[in-house]
Amino acid sequence: MRRIGAVALRELRSYFSTPVAYVFIVIFVAMSSALTFYVGGFLQRREATLEPFFMFHPWLYLLLIPAVSMRLWAEERKTGTIELLLTAPLTTAEAVVGKFLAAFAFVAVALAATLPMWVTVNILGSPDNGVIAGSYAGSLLMAGAFLAIGSCMSALTRNQVIAFILAATVCFLFTMSGLDLVLDAVRAVFPPVFADVVASLSFLSHFGSITKGVIELRDGVFFLSMIVFWLFATTVAVDLGKAR
Amino acid sequence: MRRGGKDESGLATDFPAITVRREAPVDAEATRKSFNEMSEMIVLDRLTKRFGALTAVDAVTMRVAKGEVLGFLGPNGAGKTTTMRMIAGFFEPTSGSAAVCGFDVVHAPIEVKRRIGYLPEGAPLYGDMRCDAFLEFAASIRGFSGAERRRRIDRVVEMVELGEVLARSIETLSKGFKRRVALAQALLHDPDVLILDEPTDGLDPNQKFHVREMIKAMAPTKAIVVSTHILEEVEAVCTRAAIIARGRLVADGTADSLLARLPHHNHIVVGVPQAEAPQAAALLRTLAAEDVAAAGGDVDGVATFSIAVDAIDGGLPAVAHHLKASGVTIERLYLERGRLDDVFRNLTLGADGEARP
Ligand SMILES: Nc1ncnc2c1ncn2[C@@H]1O[C@H](COP(=O)(O)OP(=O)(O)OP(=O)(O)O)[C@@H](O)[C@H]1O
Ligand SMILES: [Mg+2]
Numbered sequence: 001m002r003r004i005g006a007v008a009l010r011e012l013r014s015y016f017s018t019p020v021a022y023v024f025i026v027i028f029v030a031m032s033s034a035l036t037f038y039v040g041g042f043l044q045r046r047e048a049t050l051e052p053f054f055m056f057h058p059w060l061y062l063l064l065i066p067a068v069s070m071r072l073w074a075e076e077r078k079t080g081t082i083e084l085l086l087t088a089p090l091t092t093a094e095a096v097v098g099k100f101l102a103a104f105a106f107v108a109v110a111l112a113a114t115l116p117m118w119v120t121v122n123i124l125g126s127p128d129n130g131v132i133a134g135s136y137a138g139s140l141l142m143a144g145a146f147l148a149i150g151s152c153m154s155a156l157t158r159n160q161v162i163a164f165i166l167a168a169t170v171c172f173l174f175t176m177s178g179l180d181l182v183l184d185a186v187r188a189v190f191p192p193v194f195a196d197v198v199a200s201l202s203f204l205s206h207f208g209s210i211t212k213g214v215i216e217l218r219d220g221v222f223f224l225s226m227i228v229f230w231l232f233a234t235t236v237a238v239d240l241g242k243a244r
Numbered sequence: 245m246r247r248g249g250k251d252e253s254g255l256a257t258d259f260p261a262i263t264v265r266r267e268a269p270v271d272a273e274a275t276r277k278s279f280n281e282m283s284e285m286i287v288l289d290r291l292t293k294r295f296g297a298l299t300a301v302d303a304v305t306m307r308v309a310k311g312e313v314l315g316f317l318g319p320n321g322a323g324k325t326t327t328m329r330m331i332a333g334f335f336e337p338t339s340g341s342a343a344v345c346g347f348d349v350v351h352a353p354i355e356v357k358r359r360i361g362y363l364p365e366g367a368p369l370y371g372d373m374r375c376d377a378f379l380e381f382a383a384s385i386r387g388f389s390g391a392e393r394r395r396r397i398d399r400v401v402e403m404v405e406l407g408e409v410l411a412r413s414i415e416t417l418s419k420g421f422k423r424r425v426a427l428a429q430a431l432l433h434d435p436d437v438l439i440l441d442e443p444t445d446g447l448d449p450n451q452k453f454h455v456r457e458m459i460k461a462m463a464p465t466k467a468i469v470v471s472t473h474i475l476e477e478v479e480a481v482c483t484r485a486a487i488i489a490r491g492r493l494v495a496d497g498t499a500d501s502l503l504a505r506l507p508h509h510n511h512i513v514v515g516v517p518q519a520e521a522p523q524a525a526a527l528l529r530t531l532a533a534e535d536v537a538a539a540g541g542d543v544d545g546v547a548t549f550s551i552a553v554d555a556i557d558g559g560l561p562a563v564a565h566h567l568k569a570s571g572v573t574i575e576r577l578y579l580e581r582g583r584l585d586d587v588f589r590n591l592t593l594g595a596d597g598e599a600r601p
Contacts, residue, residue: 006384010370010377017372080368084429087332087364088385089357243295243335 003090007098008105011072015106024067028110032060033117049127053117054135054211058175058204061146066167068106069150070160072099073238077158082242096234100144100151100227107143111136131213138210141223142203146171148230155237171203178202285310285437285467286331290340293326300326302491303340308467310436313459315482316471319592323491324471325365328439331469332362344437358386361435363443367426371415375406375425378414382429400428403458405451419446427455438468444477456481475584485584489592499584506582506590511550512560514567515576521547524572531556531566546575553579 015021035056076082085095118136121127150167157163176182177198187195199205206219286308293301301323308314318324329335331342333353341348347355370378379400383393401407404424409417414425423446430438443459444452459468459481470482478485479499487495487502495502503509516524524547532555553559560579567574 002387002389003385006381009384010373010381013377014370014372079371080364080366081370083329083334083364083368084382084426087334087357087360087362088382089354089387090385091354 003088004094004098004101007085007090007095008101011099011102012105015068015102021106024064025110025113028060028064029113032056032114035060036117050117050121050132050135051211053114054139054207057139058142058207061143062168062171062175065107065143065146066150066153066164066171068103069147069167070154070163072103072151073155073234073241074158074160074163077241078160082238086238086242092239093231093235096151096231096238100148100231100234103147103151104144107147108140111140111143128213131211134213135211138207138219138223141220141227142207145174145203145223145226145230148227148234149174152230152234152237155234155241174201175203178204178208284343285345286469287343288327288331288340289342291327291330291337291342292339293323293330293335294338299491301330301488304488304491304493305340306486306493306496308437308469310467311464312484313463313468313470313482315478315485316469316488317473317475317478317485317588318471318488322488322592324488325441327488328362328365328441328469328471332360332364332439333357334364358433359436361430361433361438363426363430363438363440365441367423369414369422369425372413374411374413375417376410378425379428379432383432386433388433396432396434400431403431404428405454420448420451423447424451436466438462438466438470440468440470442471442473444472444474452477475588478584487588487591494591495587502584502587503582506586508550508580509582510553511580512553512556512563513548513550513576513578513580514563514574515546515548516567517573517575518545518547520572523570524567525549527566527570527572528563531563548576550580 032053036050036053039052039056073082076085086092090098118129118132121132122129146167149170150163153166153170154160154163156166179202183195183199186198200222203223206222209216210219284307286306288304288306290303290305291301292299292303304323304327306314316324316327326335330337330349331344333349333356336350341350343349344356345359347359349356370381373381376397379397380393383389383396388396401410404427406421406424406428409421409425414422417425423443427440427443430440438459440459444455447455456477459470462468463481463483470477472478482499484496484498485502486493495505514524514528528549528551532551551563556562558565560577564574564577567577
C-alpha cells in the first residue's frame, strides 16, 4: 500500500511540476462551462439542472483524458526509468495502480474546479442536488474508465503521440458504441445480441442514465469493472513491453 | 542500440503469446532454497535470454560470493547489461535460472529486489524531479519513512557527495552527477547484493577513484557485480573477472589467472644493443633451460629477448647479474606480466576479428 502511495505521489508531483497541469485544468473548466452555456443552452432552459453541463463530459474526456494518460508509461519506457521503477521491490500491478491513482487524482482536481457550477445552479434555482452529486460521482468514474484505457494504450508504445491517438481512438469507440447510428450499423450486419452487447459497453448510455437521475448500481459497477479490466490489461502490456 | 521487434517510435507489435506470470501464491520464504551465504549470494545456472533469433545471453553459469567484487567484461553487445537486467528482475530469463540470496528471480522477484541495489545502464532518472525529491521517492518505494528515511538519504548523499546538487532539478545536472544520483539510489537500502552497470562511466578521475574506494570499502559485506570497459578498474577493485563474448562466458577467474593465459605472461624481457645481441643470446642460452630466440627483433637498434621466468634459476636478479658480469649493456630488463587488454582481445575477437554490434 505504501509503495503504491509512493508511486502515486511521485507521479502526481510530476503532473504539477510543469504549468501544463494548470493549463489543462483551466481548459477543462473553460470548455465545460462554455459548452454548457452556449451549446447546452443552460440559461434558456429555465430549469435548475446541471444536465447540460454533464452531457458534454464524455466528449470532453475523449480529448482531454488521453492527454493526461499518454505519458504514464510511454515516457517511462522512452527515458528508461521504467527499469528503475520495475526493479524496485513492488509488483507491476502496484506500479500500474499507483500511476493510475495519480492520474485519477489529477482529473478529480480538474473536476472539482468546476464545483462553482453547482453553486451557481443552486443560486439560480433549487436543483435536485442528489442527482448532481450522483452525476459528479458518475463523471469521475467515467473519467477513471477513460484513464484506465489511456494507461493501457500508453503501455503499448514509447511514443506519447501514438499513445494519445490510440487512447483517443479506443475511447471514441467505447463512447460511440451507444449511438443509434452505430447500433443500427451493427444490427444490419450482426445478430441483435451483438447490438445489445455493443450498446451495453457504451460509456454514453451508462453515463446518460446517471445524469438523468437514474442512479443505478449497475452503471457504477460497469465503470468500475472497466477500470479493473483495463488496469489488468495495462499490467500485461507493461510486463510484455519492457523487454523491447 | 536496441534492436529487435520494435523501433524507437512504433508500437510493440509482436507480443509473444500472452503468459501472465502472477506472483507465486506460496509464501516467498518457502520458495527460498537453502543457500550458503558465503559462496552463493548470486547463482546463475545456464541463464539464457533470447530476443527473437538473437541469443543475447547464452547459458551463463556462475556464482558470486559475499566479499567478492566481480568485474563483468565483454565487448559492446556481449550481453552484460542483459545478464544484469535478468539478475535485477527486469528481464525474465528465456531459460535457465538466476537466484539472489537463495531466492529465484522468477518465483520470488520481490524478495530478490529487496536485496539488490541496482544501477541500470545509462543511469536513467526522472529528469523533472529535484534530486532530493527523487531520493525521497527511492527511499519511500523501498519502504522507508520519517526519520529512518532522512537518515538513509543523508548517509548516501554523503557517500556519493551529492550535497551541493540536492536542490537542483535532475535534468540540469552534469552526466557525472546524474550517475552519482543513480548510484545513491542503489545504495539507499544498504543491500546485500550490488549490481552496477558501468558505475564509473562519465565520472571524472577523482570521482572514479572515489567510487572505486567506495566499492572496495563495501566489498567485505556484500556480493558486488560491476560491468566496465575500463580494464584497469578490474585490477583496481575486482577480486575476480568474468569475460563474456557473444552471450557466452569465455573466462572467469582472478586477474592473475586470466593473465596467466597470455603466452608472454611472466616473461623476463631483456633488451640489449643490436651489436651485443649474439653475446647476450649465448649467455641467456646457458642460463635458460629452454632455447632463447630473439623475440622482439630490432627496434631502434635494440634487440629484445623474452624468456619464461620459470625457465631461469634465480629469475630476474640472476639474469641481471650475469649480463652485468659479462659486460653487456642492458637497455631494458623487466618482468612482463601481460595486460588484461590482451587477454580481453584474445578471448573476444572471433576468427573474423569482429565483435557483435
Ligand atoms: N530489448 C532488446 N530487444 C532486442 N535485442 C536486445 C534488447 N536488449 C539487448 N538486445 C541485444 O542483445 C545483445 C546484448 O546486449 P547488451 O545490452 O546486453 O550488451 P552489453 O554487453 O551490455 O553491451 P555494451 O557494452 O554496449 O553495454 C545486443 O546484440 C543487443 O542488441
Ligand atoms: Mg551494457
